Amino acid sequence: MGLADVKEKALTGLFWLSALMIVGVLVLIIGYIIVNGISAIDLKFILEPPSRAGKEGGISTTIVGTLYLTVVSLLLSVPVGVASAVYLEEYANPNSRFAYLVNLTAETMAGIPSIIFGLFGFVFFVIFLNMGWSVISGSLTLAIMILPTIMRTSQEAIKAVAPELRENSLALGASKWQTVQRIVLPSAVPGITTGIILSIGRAIGETAALILTAGSSLGMPINLSDPARSMAVHLYVLAMEGISMERAFGTACLLIVLIVILNFLANWSMRRLSRAAG
Amino acid sequence: MGAPAGDRWLHKRQVNEVRNISISTTSNNIDFAGSTSKADSTARKVTREAVIEKLLMISAGISILSIILITVFIFARGIPLVTQVGLSNFLFNLTWNPANKIYGIGAMFIGSLGVTLVALSWAVPLGLAAALFIAEIAPSAVGSLLSRFVELLAGIPSVVYGFFGLIVVVPFIRETFGGNGLSVLAGGIILGIMVIPTIINISRDSIMAVPMDYKVNSLALGATHYQTIFHVIMPAARSGIITAIVLGMGRAIGETMAVVMVTGNAVIVPGSILEPVRTMTSNIVLEMGYASGDHQAALFATGMVLFVFIVILNLLVNMVIKGAKKDGLS
Structure with a gap:
């Protein structure tokens, strides 16, 4: 075996090592949190509201808060995002200034840190529109944050619909909107679903923007104007203020489990998509 | 052939509406509106299509509006202080x-x-x-x-x-x-x-x-x-x-x-x-x-x-x- 062979073998070993390190880090983080957090989770933890600032009781109000914020932000963001994608892919001239600007702004928004969205949501929704720290302020802020994801995945999904389907529909006398509504969108559903799943993951984990817009009240959010603390914000407060490490572990564990499930669903939905396209 | 002139005009309008998708216009014996009695409803459909297109365009504009609002509102709160303190002093x-x-x-x-x-x-x-x-x-x-x-x-x-x-x-x-x-x-x-x-x-x-x-x-x-x-x-x-x-x-x-x-x-x-x-x-x-x-x-x-x-x-x-x-x- 020559020196060159040894060098090549060593390099290959290093590349494998780098891959193993990344898998190791992932397994360490997820494993550590699940192993230490799973014992904190029982029915009481999920169904009871927190008491004494989270020192005792469960986390039910923060689970409701997370769900509430996620659902409202999706209700706001999905129609707008899908409509934008339909406009860009089916109606707009791709070389127009307007289409260029929409694509550019969506791309720019995807790179803006969440704390900036938080500052904006705070000054615009909470103060300027006088909505206060509330579910609606938080949801509107989240909706803007996830809009680029919904738009991009919907655009990709619409692009992937075979042009023949549109031509056949139009040739049979369907109008443009009928074609979009009955032919293009149904074919694009798996792709759009993937975007929605990814957005749910982002909404569930979001913290910085929500602290500034939805507040951190531990009460049960009922109305859109009620303040709400999400699970992620709850985890931050519990850990930073050293209120209850056991409950912090439990909350982190629930978050991780949700993210793993969503990741699995997104993969499944994408596979379904590629099978449909292939 | 032989469709009334009005229908042919409407047909053309519809083809124009979908101009960025190529469809064959030679097959205009497959008629959309069929007869003059349907011309009225076709006209309404065309208006509806135009309204829908405008609504979709407005949705697409929300991204642009968002980034403008974000910039304006954050800068409006930040710039007065930076001018008061001085940019280099602040940084x-x-x-x-x-x-x-x-x-x-x-x-x-x-x-x-x-x-x-x-x-x-x-x-x-x-x-x-x-x-x-x-x-x-x-x-x-x-x-x-x-x-x-x-x-x-x-x-x-x-x-x-x-x-x-x-x-x-x-x-x-x-x-x-x-x-x-x-x-x-x-x-x-x-x-x-x-x-x-x-x-x-x-x-x-x-x-x-x-x-x-x-x-x-x-x-x-x-x-x-x-x-x-x-x-x-x-x-x-x-x-x-x-x-x-x-x-x-x-x-x-x-x-x-x-x-x-x-x-x-x-x-x-x-x-x-x-x-x-x-x-x-x-x-x-x-x-x-x-x-x-x-x-x-x-x-x-x-x-x-x-x-x-x-x-x-x-x-x-x-x-x-x-x-x-x-x-x-x-």
Whole structure:
């Protein structure tokens, strides 16, 4: 075996090592949190509201808060995002200034840190529109944050619909909107679903923007104007203020489990998509 | 043929409505409206189509409106304070003392850069190695499995990373190197893990986009697999690799929750990576809850600096990509 062979073998070993390190880090983080957090989770933890600032009781109000914020932000963001994608892919001239600007702004928004969205949501929704720290302020802020994801995945999904389907529909006398509504969108559903799943993951984990817009009240959010603390914000407060490490572990564990499930669903939905396209 | 003139006109209108999709106009004996009695409803349909198109256009405009509102509202709160304090004083003064109305973010600017550099110093080599591994070395099943793990890594919420850092990384640093563990190093370790997915995904895609010819020719000339990787593939993918690093940097500078939980948040210029530090993002989230007046405006100004920084990084990326396209590479 020559020196060159040894060098090549060593390099290959290093590349494998780098891959193993990344898998190791992932397994360490997820494993550590699940192993230490799973014992904190029982029915009481999920169904009871927190008491004494989270020192005792469960986390039910923060689970409701997370769900509430996620659902409202999706209700706001999905129609707008899908409509934008339909406009860009089916109606707009791709070389127009307007289409260029929409694509550019969506791309720019995807790179803006969440704390900036938080500052904006705070000054615009909470103060300027006088909505206060509330579910609606938080949801509107989240909706803007996830809009680029919904738009991009919907655009990709619409692009992937075979042009023949549109031509056949139009040739049979369907109008443009009928074609979009009955032919293009149904074919694009798996792709759009993937975007929605990814957005749910982002909404569930979001913290910085929500602290500034939805507040951190531990009460049960009922109305859109009620303040709400999400699970992620709850985890931050519990850990930073050293209120209850056991409950912090439990909350982190629930978050991780949700993210793993969503990741699995997104993969499944994408596979379904590629099978449909292939 | 033989359809009434009015119908033919309507038919033409409809074809015009769908002009960006080619459909054959020679088959106009397949009639949309059929007879004149239906012309009225067809006209209504055309109006409906136009209204729908306008509504869709308005939806698309919401992105543009959002970014304008974000810029205007953050700048409107931040600019008065920066003009009052002076831009260079605001950026470079190392003292942040809201109680005495001294607003300088110099120490926090250095803090953000310090944590980011520590993160990139190890995340870039590791991420690049993993990207090359996935694209060029691993059997495809192993490569796609690793890609899925990377997706999962990208999906973990930043507050969970921060929690892990606080519980595992900080005590580890405290016991290994001394000090209290809340440090630039802890921030750099956690941030590095968080930017690895960005670096892997973008550089992997650009490595995979290198034309097969380059590789085949290099190998045919007698170069080994690794010579080809380092001397042909990596140079050809360099614009994508630079993009990956710049976007990773943007992600690191803008990250908030993970950093605030592990860096100790003292407003000092750290003398070593084992000392605590406060970043610009941490400052905003720590003080926004109780700030008012000029203090609050100073936090918005901090956000403004961050915003400008990120937009400049994005523009840089766009320039790199355009430059690469001019060279005929992607």
